[in-house]
């Protein structure tokens with residue numbers, strides 16, 4: 104079946120799953136040339152088999168809130184593809200979670216994990232439960248209820264979940280505890296664990312650090328670097344925080360960060376001290392970003408808006424999907440942005456990607472630039488298998504090398520005749536080829 108026919112069939116089969124169709128269409132639109140070079144792929148109906156998840160697990164999660172009310176949420180695990188390794192990918196807890204969003208994330212994860220050079224298949228899971236506003240005891244009871252079903256479907260050589268939006272060290276810890284209680288096994292069935300029970304050093308930092316390592320590589324292709332560059336960052340969670348930390352270490356000046364209520368613009372730049380304040384505010388007090396402007400009066404809080412209309416050299420969206428639309432992309436280009444590196448998954452809508460590529464600015468999709476998180480998850484799995492713990496330096500060095508390799512692969516498959524690097528194409532083709540070859544070798548299963 105031709106790629107375009109696959110998309111049409113998916114639209115009919117899965118109506119009402121726009122994010123999933125968006126992610127699939129975008130990938131298929133860029134791998135077509137490569138796919139057509141391999142008639143054996145078409146004979147094996149490879150594209151359709153690669154787009155549809157191996158398995159979708161859907162379950163009810165019931166738990167009791169602090170007032171004694173019985174609450175019900177939906178739980179999901181999408182096991183997308185395990186051709187190159189065990190299923191691997193995060194768990195998202197957010198009120199917006201539905202099948203379409205998790206299917207897009209699991210599909211993207213398959214390509215991302217392939218790019219990391221490590222042996223990991225693709226998966227994603229989650230729930231429409233939101234930890235925001237819940238007590239610690241409620242979060243624990245929810246995590247336990249979620250794991251009381253999920254534990255049947257995961258294992259160190261089967262499927263290894265991790266964190267994502269709404270799931271950090273606290274949630275991973277509670278889920279790990281419940282798995283252990285149910286199975287009597289101490290196993291590396293989750294990554295992003297605490298340092299005391301099998302977690303890897305640098306895992307919390309990995310997505311943000313990797314994003315900036317990738318950005319550095321992109322700038323290097325134009326003989327440039329991060330020194331003195333102003334940067335618009337969205338989000339204020341794990342990815343944004345460690346993106347800001349690494350930007351500061353490399354001499355850049357982050358100007359913004361945001362949450363779902365709005366963004367702050369700090370003309371003086373977010374320095375190390377202010378970053379420590381954000382970390383405390385978001386990770387410990389679980390407060391809102393508008394409080395930053397109360398703490399630092401030079402900063403301005405913009406309620407209900409996104410930071411993309413401010414002037415800066417670089418933008419790095421680190422919040423969530425579809426947060427840069429066409430209008431925002433046009434504003435960024437008009438304001439002279441030279442590079443956009445995605446810390447989040449699919450934060451840029453297709454029309455906005457076109458704006459960046461037409462303007463020939465450096466633009467990299469999340470599946471390449473944010474792959475550092477899952478890459479260090481892969482390294483956590485290796486350490487768990489070895490029953491060893493590596494030093495910060497060892498892990499950081501490996502992360503850096505992986506991000507350099509991913510960049511090299513994007514350049515290899517994405518360089519256009521005029522020299523412009525189409526990172527979308529490069530990432531998709533490189534990610535696809537490895538999975539496709541593995542699937543071909545393993546027959547129709």
Ligand code: GLU
Nearest residue numbers: 192193265266267477480
């Ligand atoms: N949720 C992260 C991602 O989008 C990390 C997944 C993992 O570590 O398994 O890649």
